[in-house]
Amino acid sequence: MELLKISKKNFLSFVDKKMSEKKSRIVGVIQKGSHFVFDDLQSSKDLRLDYDVTILPPKKYFQPQKEVMLKFAPKNVESYVAVNSYDPITIFGIHYYDLAAIYLMDRAFSDGDGDEHYIKKRENSLLIGSYPQKHFKQRFSRSVVKDQYYKVADLMLVDMGDEYVIEVVSEKGKNYLKGSQLKKNTYSLKQVEEAKTHIKDDQKLPVTVDIASEFLTRNYYHSVWKYFGDKCFSCGSCVFVCPTCYCFDVCEEIDLTLAAGQRIKVWDGCMLENFAVVADGHNFRRDRADRFKHRTFRKVKYLPDRYRYFGCVGCGRCADACTADIAGPNKVFKYILEKQ
């Protein structure tokens, strides 16, 4: 992989130049109150690459919370058209674990019959990643993410103090850099590696990812499910903030004028009570413990079985969002180990 470097000052003018070119929508991490979010950049000055974690992961750009798939005139079957709404988009500062999550989403939406609504949005995106520069008390990414994030990143920024080292991951990323004030990298690989990993995680998965699935399967009937299930409020916060949760509901909407309608996808989640209810009212996952178990197994076993990579990227958002303090998958492992 080619390594280049750029001074922070020149990097910011590079971002400003990209914004003024208006060739794509430019999104980055900005501060909102005491939190950080991905949002459209107004100026490179707003870009905060020193953030701890964002409230929502960047999945919202590829699978918006509410997304129109079809438009139609009510009652007129002939009028169905499939629509997709997107701009070319460049996103600055996606932490490596969120990129690992995008890799999983890419797999899920292109597997079998591909979902054009997602795929087109991704094809029109350029992802510029980074490595955390600040602690976040719930994060355990180092213990669950390998290097799959390189499969989706176009460029990675490594903070060296006054400069960034840029890892040029894709051809698309390389082209994007054309015309910027780049220099050859002068740091040793060891220095770069140190800069990428010097912020240690505060948490970790207490078993290695390679045995996690087997470990959990052995504990399919453990009391942990009921214990955590009893504490769960079924609020769904943990799935909405999760970068690897992409389940959705399909709903119908009619304009107030009644002249036009649309079929939309909306975020949905298996922790919500009615997710698996069928028409006669039968709920295939009625107990909170069953829903809690399903969500955890999906991360630890079902996704890895399908896509080889661990289905939780350790961002810690769920743990932060959960009022019951049970949502972090690492906590399930911890509890089981303590009870053994």
Next chain:
Amino acid sequence: MAETYPHKEVIEKTSIYLPEVATLREKRPMTPFDTYFSFELRDHSLGHRPGQFAEISIPGIGEAPISVSSPPATDNRFEMVIRKVGTVTSAIHSLEVGEKVGVRGPYGTSFPMEALKGSSLLFICGGIGLVPARSAIKYALEHRDDYKNISILFGCKDPAQRLFVDELEQWKQRDDIVFYETVDTTDLSTYLEMSHMDLSYRGPVDEWKSKKWKDNVGVITTLFPKLDYVDPRETYAIVVGPPVMYKFAIMNLHDMELSDDHIILSLERRMKCGVGKCGHCQIEDIYVCQDGPVFYYNDISYIKGVI
């Protein structure tokens, strides 16, 4: 939120969510809540295999997964039987012949009719489970010589809820297949209390008030003793019915020494997208819309609560 870039909306020609147009050609009530529909696609056949389903859309109302009840066809028609239970199914019920619906599909796995060639088939169908099973039954009857014994067991709640009654009569008459049926009860008084239900079609209720049911009464497993010896090595059971039926049917099949890889079932789950994306139909690591709805029981028997 300020947007710095103009929004672009494009038409997707190949969306997996885009329905095609089909026209309702025939409609006929079968029971107080189930209606038969025959739809026709414009210029091609649905191309389904027995046991598959399709998503039927009414613009402005929504979409519902429905099994195809007819066997594979060369023309553009396909048949469905739909129970009125909620918004979408009610909207489909109120369609007139000549009106149109949206169709996506066919989706999912099918009964392995090719692989079953040379074997005996034992169909066990409960209530509306006859609807998907019928596509396989009719297929097997069209290719009668490809299979050894064909036995069909059908059970429903009461005589007024029997589906495809003309065909049931024909199956009963045939001497190259075995057909037994049963009802749980002959008591029709519950229909009188169903004032909340729109019993627009009272035909079978009125009919069975004056007629006496002479056949078997009892749950579907009471039909098993009527069967002659079933050779477990050459027989495959195809089981489709309401969730409660599976456990008892499978217990009986085990008593007859059928192994789990000789038991084939079709499962129902909540479905939305039908194409393995939305997550609603997941049972553990399985997506019922893609890995199912038809399964060999030995592939899923490890899952707690699967039936």
